[in-house]
Amino acid sequence: MFKSVEELRVYREQCKQLLQAEKKKIIVCGGAGCVSKGANKVYEKLVKVMSEKKLNYTVKLEKCNEGDSIRLTKSGCHGFCEVGPLVRIEPQGWLYVKVNENDCEDIIEKTMLNGECVERLCYTENGVVYKEKKEVPFYKKQTRVSLDNCDKIDATSIEEYLANDGYTALEKALTEMTGEEIVNQITESGLRGRGGGGFPTGRKWSQVARQKNFPKYVVCNGDEGDPGAFMDRSVMEDDPHRMLEGMIIAGIATGATNGYIYVRAEYPLAVQRLRTAIKRAEELGILGDNILGTDFSFHMNISRGAGAFVCGEGSALTASIEGKRGMPRVKPPRTVEHGLFDKPTVLNNVETFANVADIINKGADWYKGIGPEKSPGTKTFALTGNIKNAGLIEVPMGTTLREVIFDIGGGMRGDGKFKAVQIGGPSGGCLTEEHLDLPLDFDSLKKAGAIIGSGGLVVMDEKTCMVEVARFFMNFTQNESCGKCVPCREGTKRMLEILERIVAGEGRDGDVELLQELGEMISDMALCGLGKTAAGPVLSTIKYFRNEYEAHIYDKRCPAGECQKLKRIVIDPELCKGCSKCSRICPVGAISGKIKEPFTIDLNKCIRCGSCISACAFKAIKEE
Amino acid sequence: MKQKIDFSVLDQAIKEYGNEEKSLIAILQRAQEHYRYLPEEVFAYLAEKLNLPEARIYGVATFYENFSLEQKGKYVVKVCDGTACHVRKSIPILEALRKELGLSEQKKTTDDLMFTVETVSCLGACSSAPAVMVNDEIYPTMTPETAVALINELKEKN
Numbered sequence: 001m002f003k004s005v006e007e008l009r010v011y012r013e014q015c016k017q018l019l020q021a022e023k024k025k026i027i028v029c030g031g032a033g034c035v036s037k038g039a040n041k042v043y044e045k046l047v048k049v050m051s052e053k054k055l056n057y058t059v060k061l062e063k064c065n066e067g068d069s070i071r072l073t074k075s076g077c078h079g080f081c082e083v084g085p086l087v088r089i090e091p092q093g094w095l096y097v098k099v100n101e102n103d104c105e106d107i108i109e110k111t112m113l114n115g116e117c118v119e120r121l122c123y124t125e126n127g128v129v130y131k132e133k134k135e136v137p138f139y140k141k142q143t144r145v146s147l148d149n150c151d152k153i154d155a156t157s158i159e160e161y162l163a164n165d166g167y168t169a170l171e172k173a174l175t176e177m178t179g180e181e182i183v184n185q186i187t188e189s190g191l192r193g194r195g196g197g198g199f200p201t202g203r204k205w206s207q208v209a210r211q212k213n214f215p216k217y218v219v220c221n222g223d224e225g226d227p228g229a230f231m232d233r234s235v236m237e238d239d240p241h242r243m244l245e246g247m248i249i250a251g252i253a254t255g256a257t258n259g260y261i262y263v264r265a266e267y268p269l270a271v272q273r274l275r276t277a278i279k280r281a282e283e284l285g286i287l288g289d290n291i292l293g294t295d296f297s298f299h300m301n302i303s304r305g306a307g308a309f310v311c312g313e314g315s316a317l318t319a320s321i322e323g324k325r326g327m328p329r330v331k332p333p334r335t336v337e338h339g340l341f342d343k344p345t346v347l348n349n350v351e352t353f354a355n356v357a358d359i360i361n362k363g364a365d366w367y368k369g370i371g372p373e374k375s376p377g378t379k380t381f382a383l384t385g386n387i388k389n390a391g392l393i394e395v396p397m398g399t400t401l402r403e404v405i406f407d408i409g410g411g412m413r414g415d416g417k418f419k420a421v422q423i424g425g426p427s428g429g430c431l432t433e434e435h436l437d438l439p440l441d442f443d444s445l446k447k448a449g450a451i452i453g454s455g456g457l458v459v460m461d462e463k464t465c466m467v468e469v470a471r472f473f474m475n476f477t478q479n480e481s482c483g484k485c486v487p488c489r490e491g492t493k494r495m496l497e498i499l500e501r502i503v504a505g506e507g508r509d510g511d512v513e514l515l516q517e518l519g520e521m522i523s524d525m526a527l528c529g530l531g532k533t534a535a536g537p538v539l540s541t542i543k544y545f546r547n548e549y550e551a552h553i554y555d556k557r558c559p560a561g562e563c564q565k566l567k568r569i570v571i572d573p574e575l576c577k578g579c580s581k582c583s584r585i586c587p588v589g590a591i592s593g594k595i596k597e598p599f600t601i602d603l604n605k606c607i608r609c610g611s612c613i614s615a616c617a618f619k620a621i622k623e624e
Numbered sequence: 625m626k627q628k629i630d631f632s633v634l635d636q637a638i639k640e641y642g643n644e645e646k647s648l649i650a651i652l653q654r655a656q657e658h659y660r661y662l663p664e665e666v667f668a669y670l671a672e673k674l675n676l677p678e679a680r681i682y683g684v685a686t687f688y689e690n691f692s693l694e695q696k697g698k699y700v701v702k703v704c705d706g707t708a709c710h711v712r713k714s715i716p717i718l719e720a721l722r723k724e725l726g727l728s729e730q731k732k733t734t735d736d737l738m739f740t741v742e743t744v745s746c747l748g749a750c751s752s753a754p755a756v757m758v759n760d761e762i763y764p765t766m767t768p769e770t771a772v773a774l775i776n777e778l779k780e781k782n
Binding site for chain 1: 644645646647648649650652653683684687688689690691705706707708710711712744745746747748749750751752753755760762763764
């Protein structure tokens with residue numbers, strides 16, 4: 001337990017020396033994507049190969065090996081999940097992709113001992129072999145701030161965080177700055193909440209700092225519930241100390257003495273990593289009473305969510321921490337005045353807190369220098385769907401959609417054609433080809449009828465039916481509606497019913513207008529953000545793909561060919577030989593005809609099972 | 625059906641988290657992990673220990689998706705139907721699993737209490753879409769065939 005800032009500084013220097021002692025490093029990605037593809041087996045095999053060859057190696061930052069020792073680290077997510085498991089080689093900065101156990105021998109023998117690059121493991125695109133990670137197109141346009149450490153350090157080691165200048169911002173905040181100066185610096189940096197709304201963080205902090213009601217709380221929203229988003233997961237799992245540091249600094253700035261981290265139930269590893277991080281921070285005197293010998297005390301708690309999307313909303317989240325049903329309440333009063341346990345509360349999301357330490361260390365001007373004036377800084381996005389390079393990215397705000405999808409994401413998966421991208425999850429909207437050159441920042445997106453949200457980007461090709469996408473999101477929101485206010489509870493249900501009948505081919509004249517009317521009503525009248533944004537996906541798909549809705553309703557046809565119930569199975573009379581095999585195999589007796597003459601399908605009876613298609617020897621039966 | 629239940633796990637959780645309302649969700653989570661569901665006897669027991677109305681506890685237990693009032697299987701198979709998995713065709717996987725195990729949207733658990741099949745809104749494993757989680761382990765880029773093979777593999781283990 002360190003009793004002063006100086007003691008921590010001495011310890012950090014030791015950690016740095018240990019980290020620099022070994023020049024040769026193998027960094028295996030331990031992110032969820034790579035682990036599910038076998039990264040742990042690669043790691044174990046590397047250990048085995050090095051032991052068998054009796055090489056000097058270390059896996060922990062605790063002892064310093066002499067000479068030619070190799071450091072093996074299991075880091076957090078490198079982001080390029082599509083081609084995992086990933087292994088990075090330092091000091092050369094080479095990136096090996098799709099590594100499996102059989103490659104480990106070569107990595108040790110050729111790369112570590114002889115300094116050769118194993119080219120077959122390098123990322124290849126259009127015939128070009130990319131040896132260095134920073135040259136790979138996926139990484140080239142990225143700027144990593146909040147994810148900076150994720151692909152460098154072992155998340156379970158506070159020593160590695162310290163060795164990368166961890167907790168230096170905390171030192172500065174404790175010894176050189178007043179609470180007011182911290183708030184001013186955050187305000188000046190222009191940092192806006194990364195959870196979706198984009199509310200200026202500095203303003204929020206100053207509102208809490210003004211309150212005279214104690215104790216105050218700092219709450220971190222780690223309830224990343226948007227389907228298709230996993231950025232916060234990465235920070236919590238891979239760099240938990242960065243988030244803790246941001247939260248403690250928020251405490252110093254606002255006079256709060258207790259922190260709560262609300263983590264989604266589906267992220268068990270994040271809970272485990274955060275627990276370890278808190279324990280280590282307490283042991284070193286970075287958390288707890290009289291932090292580093294100062295008179296500032298801060299205690300951290302973890303609250304595990306239990307599976308309710310609505311708990312991403314501020315007042316629902318605090319209710320859930322209090323052990324109640326997670327239902328939002330009418331505002332005002334706002335969370336900054338009456339938040340957790342009815343006390344003044346700073347509530348920010350994971351990524352917002354992850355930006356704090358760097359702003360304190362490098363200054364507001366540095367932060368303002370990244371991205372556009374009104375939305376400075378970087379933003380993480382989860383790039384998924386029908387895209388070639390799915391993964392986790394961080395780019396300066398204001399990067400265009402085209403750069404993200406085609407330069408970083410490598411374009412569409414397979415031979416699909418870009419159709420739309422859903423941004424901001426169930427609260428967001430879709431953007432189309434005409435928006436490809438739109439800069440991604442809070443204000444530009446709002447104008448286009450979408451939101452940044454937490455940053456999920458789901459790319460869709462022309463085989464995706466937009467009406468079905470709208471139905472999918474409405475089904476999600478309807479399920480997650482807490483039921484407290486009528487517009488959301490009843491309105492989303494009615495909207496879902498209409499969407500369900502449209503995709504089932506039973507849409508009626510006037511349904512599109514009814515959806516719009518209901519959507520606008522819910523947006524105006526719902527109690528909380530979940531309801532207010534529930535209609536977003538429906539309204540934006542109607543705006544840009546109205547013709548698809550109309551094709552479903554009036555022509556009973558799904559242009560993307562996705563809606564099962566609108567599929568039509570037809571027999572080509574030119575090809576049909578009248579063998580009757582299809583009519584014998586049809587489970588519902590929908591096919592009839594005379595032998596040696598073309599048969600026909602009664603579409604009212606047909607259940608679109610497709611048995612006849614596979615049975616036909618002449619390929620005369622097709623799906624339309 | 626009333627049954628004899630060992631409450632010691634609840635006592636331990638109350639001791640750890642404190643007997644106050646704010647500990648309720650954490651205690652229920654511990655109970656859910658231990659019994660694999662929340663037997664109704666738990667509500668009365670906790671009501672007394674935490675000095676809360678039983679209805680309040682029942683209300684919390686039914687509000688959150690993760691709590692189940694019905695017994696679940698030894699293997700809880702969660703098919704992710706988040707946006708990313710959905711556009712990479714997760715529903716055929718769900719249908720194949722249900723068919724293999726004789727389950728449906730209403731009947732989620734097999735009679736021998738081995739398998740429960742349900743959907744989840746997002747596992748946060750979007751880059752490995754479509755993903756399936758069995759208990760705490762994630763299986764990436766599944767197809768209906770590999771999912772069924774996984775079930776058969778688990779069956780053979782037992």
